[in-house]
Amino acid sequence: MSDLIACHGCDLLVDVGDLENGSQASCPRCGHFLTRYRRDAMNRVLAYAIAAIILLVLACSFSFLSFSASGLESVMTLRSAPGSLWRYGMPELAIMVAAFIIYIPALILLLLVMISAPLMFGKKAPWLRIAARGVFTMKNWAMVEVFIIGVIVSLVKIAAMATVVLGISFWAYAGFSICFALAMVTLDRFQCWEMIEALDVNQ
Amino acid sequence: MSDNYDTAASRGLASCHVCCKLAPSAGHTCPRCGAALHLRTTNSLQITLALLITASILYIPANLYPIMITDTITGAEFSTILGGVVLLIKLGSVPVAAVIFIASVMVPLAKLAVMFYLVWSVENSDREDHRQRTKLYVAAEFIGKWSMVDVFVVAILVALVHLGGLLVIRPGIAAYSFAGVVLVTMVAAEYFDPRLMWDRLDNKNDSET
Numbered sequence: 001m002s003d004l005i006a007c008h009g010c011d012l013l014v015d016v017g018d019l020e021n022g023s024q025a026s027c028p029r030c031g032h033f034l035t036r037y038r039r040d041a042m043n044r045v046l047a048y049a050i051a052a053i054i055l056l057v058l059a060c061s062f063s064f065l066s067f068s069a070s071g072l073e074s075v076m077t078l079r080s081a082p083g084s085l086w087r088y089g090m091p092e093l094a095i096m097v098a099a100f101i102i103y104i105p106a107l108i109l110l111l112l113v114m115i116s117a118p119l120m121f122g123k124k125a126p127w128l129r130i131a132a133r134g135v136f137t138m139k140n141w142a143m144v145e146v147f148i149i150g151v152i153v154s155l156v157k158i159a160a161m162a163t164v165v166l167g168i169s170f171w172a173y174a175g176f177s178i179c180f181a182l183a184m185v186t187l188d189r190f191q192c193w194e195m196i197e198a199l200d201v202n203q
Numbered sequence: 204m205s206d207n208y209d210t211a212a213s214r215g216l217a218s219c220h221v222c223c224k225l226a227p228s229a230g231h232t233c234p235r236c237g238a239a240l241h242l243r244t245t246n247s248l249q250i251t252l253a254l255l256i257t258a259s260i261l262y263i264p265a266n267l268y269p270i271m272i273t274d275t276i277t278g279a280e281f282s283t284i285l286g287g288v289v290l291l292i293k294l295g296s297v298p299v300a301a302v303i304f305i306a307s308v309m310v311p312l313a314k315l316a317v318m319f320y321l322v323w324s325v326e327n328s329d330r331e332d333h334r335q336r337t338k339l340y341v342a343a344e345f346i347g348k349w350s351m352v353d354v355f356v357v358a359i360l361v362a363l364v365h366l367g368g369l370l371v372i373r374p375g376i377a378a379y380s381f382a383g384v385v386l387v388t389m390v391a392a393e394y395f396d397p398r399l400m401w402d403r404l405d406n407k408n409d410s411e412t
Binding site for chain 1: 208209210211212214216218220221222223224225235236237238287291294296299302303306333334337338340341348349351352353354355356357358359360361362363364365366367369370373374378379382386389393397398400401402
């Protein structure tokens with residue numbers, strides 16, 4: 001099996017050979033990242049993905065932020081953020097926001113579980129290729145960490161107006177964003193596809 | 204840089220953008236994952252340029268119209284993106300004002316400028332700074348989605364602040380245009396193929412030897 005990669009930055013053919021556990025390869029000509037090898041990558045991806053799914057379910061179940069002034073209180077949940085855009089007559093924007101912060105990340109996580117569990121045990125599964133294709137096509141469109149910064153900016157903007165309390169969902173979503181980011185960083189495009197292909201060759 | 208490098212294209216191989224598989228460029232779909240296979244992104248420069256112009260046009264209403272409307276007992280207050288930054292400075296939260304100014308004014312403008320320059324440089328620049336330009340592209344691609352912060356802030360505040368007649372925040376029409384700017388520039392970055400910059404260098408080296 002050849003270990004040639006064409007650099008996505010400059011198309012240079014690079015033979016990455018057998019990488020040591022934990023080491024990464026970059027393009028010698030343009031410096032673009034090529035691949036990183038970890039022996040237990042799939043175990044880690046599965047663990048992070050399951051943790052992230054649990055935290056996302058929690059984040060959808062409780063209050064995210066609550067805001068009170070002069071005896072009046074209002075509460076925001078994760079789903080009411082896109083929901084209220086919908087009520088103000090911006091359905092397209094609401095769908096976009098919901099997709100970027102909840103549905104695309106959730107779909108990616110489900111696909112990650114479907115990919116990493118069979119690969120971890122070296123078993124073939126009929127959906128591996130289509131699932132991996134879905135993950136690598138969608139990965140740029142998850143904006144979990146951007147939403148966290150959005151929450152922090154919002155907090156500072158309105159902290160002067162009234163009392164704002166962080167809910168359980170906020171902490172769950174913060175944990176979710178960390179697990180999600182770790183899962184995405186650990187999943188290496190080149191290595192993942194080599195593993196899928198190796199399954200077909202060996203059996 | 205006179206030494207010749209061996210590229211995938213020079214061997215007639217196309218690299219799949221989904222799974223990194225190297226396959227003969229005569230094929231139409233990747234033999235491993237089934238995605239469409241191209242030697243280079245088809246019509247990369249034309250599509251990128253068209254999307255960049257679209258984004259630049261959308262950027263105008265995004266800044267002229269209000270992105271957020273605050274209803275209080277004394278009346279409605281319309282705030283644009285820049286207006287929000289000025290208000291924050293007046294309130295004394297300079298660091299947050301800086302974050303918003305960087306994320307929603309500097310980043311989109313810088314990204315548009317960088318992408319226009321890169322598209323221009325593919326066919327017109329003879330400077331041998333390909334390495335820096337590739338880094339510039341990676342940075343522009345990475346930074347793109349961070350401008351969505353502003354749209355998320357609007358979504359959060361609208362969902363959170365609705366205290367009867369006392370204080371209500373509503374989304375403004377500029378939220379649409381601004382989300383459009385972010386989306387269109389992200390797609391533009393995906394269509395730009397940095398390998399085109401290196402092809403010019405490789406072609407020049409080939410003709411010299």
